Amino acid sequence: MIELSHYLVVSGILFSIGVVGVLRRKNLLMLFFATEIMLNAANIAFAAVSSYYGDLSGQMFAFFIIAVAASEVAVGLGLLIVLYKKQGTLDLDDLAVMKG
Amino acid sequence: MxxxxxxxxxxxxxxxxxxxxxxxxxxxxxxxxxxxxxxxxxxxxxxxxxxxxxxxxxxxxxxxxxxxxxxxxxxxxxxxxxxKNSNAYLVFFLGGMIALLLVVMFSAPIMGEGIVAMYPSPEGANNPQAVGLVLFTKYLVPFEVAAVMLLVAMIAGIILAGKKMDDSLTTKDENHEEEMTFSLKDVR
Structure with missing residues (x-):
């Protein structure tokens, strides 16, 4: 039988991969991918805690996280398309127009 | 296995x-x-x-x-x-440290004793049935709010990635402005 901490460690490793992606990437699409990784890591932790305590609340929160992720992707990709049509690039360094 | x-x-x-x-x-x-x-x-x-x-x-x-x-x-x-990445190792170090901190923060209450299930899974129901029972009784309002949020996301996606992608969304359309003034004159 696998312990709960194993799942939490895997979830933490996946979340840290997502954090590294958010900090490292300069392309906006790659930032979206890293965000998805972080949300999925949180989902694994929720499902594991829900299963080990016999409580369904964790699974409910995982459902709502999936709903939030879906709407985030819908709005975010729309914004990315508008931005790409306007600027011709998705690189964060080129998009930094408010440099002081 | x-x-x-x-x-x-x-x-x-x-x-x-x-x-x-x-x-x-x-x-x-x-x-x-x-x-x-x-x-x-x-x-x-x-x-x-x-x-x-x-x-x-x-x-x-x-x-x-x-x-x-x-x-x-x-x-x-x-x-x-x-x-171009200025300092990759710093990023890896910071990412690892932040994640470690988050894991410690969020796992601290779980390691404590005396946690009881708020909504325990119902007896004799398999997982989809239990999910349905809890979702449509205890979590009905968040469910509806999530539905409204998905509707908002759908409308936003359609508007943002719609057909008029050549026009700017923030600056005003000049033809439209002329039309507006014309109609105002018309009223007077």
Whole structure:
């Protein structure tokens, strides 16, 4: 039988991969991918805690996280398309127009 | 068997998501992300959350990845992404430390004693039935709010990525302005 901490460690490793992606990437699409990784890591932790305590609340929160992720992707990709049509690039360094 | 599946899945997800984060090609990143999502649904099946696993497969692998692939048509996907990274090791160090801090923070209450289930899974019901029972009784209002949020997201997606993508959304349309003044004169 696998312990709960194993799942939490895997979830933490996946979340840290997502954090590294958010900090490292300069392309906006790659930032979206890293965000998805972080949300999925949180989902694994929720499902594991829900299963080990016999409580369904964790699974409910995982459902709502999936709903939030879906709407985030819908709005975010729309914004990315508008931005790409306007600027011709998705690189964060080129998009930094408010440099002081 | 369960342990074998767990370790296999964890190694595979970590590897695939590392490819997603470190790859310079958008197509490789997207493909490995989709594969990682499929394997994460395997975690849910191990944990006995069958309905959650199916929803993960349908929503993430089916809908979100299809949306990304459609969005990829607007971008130049085959080109390698050139990024300049000033200090990669600092980023890895900071990312690891932040994640460690978050894990400690969030796992501290779990390690405590005396946690009881608020909504225990009903007796004699399999997972989808139990999910339905809890979702439509205790979590009905958040469910409706999530439905409204998805509607808002759908409308926003249609408007943002709609047909008039040549026009700017923020600056005013001049033809439209003329029309407005004309109609105002008309009224007078």
């Amino acid at each position: 369960e342990q074998f599946a767990f370790y296999l899945f964890s190694v595979l997800t970590i590897g695939l998501f590392l490819v997603t984060v470190l790859s310079n090609n958008v197509l490789y990143a997207m493909t490995s992300l989709a594969a990682g999502m499929v394997i994460i649904s395997g975690f849910f099946f191990i944990l006995g959350a069958d309905f959650l696993g199916v929803v993960q497969l349908i929503v993430y692998v089916g809908a979100v990845m299809a949306l990304y692939s459609f969005g990829m048509m607007f971008f130049d996907a085959t080109r390698e992404i050139k990024e």
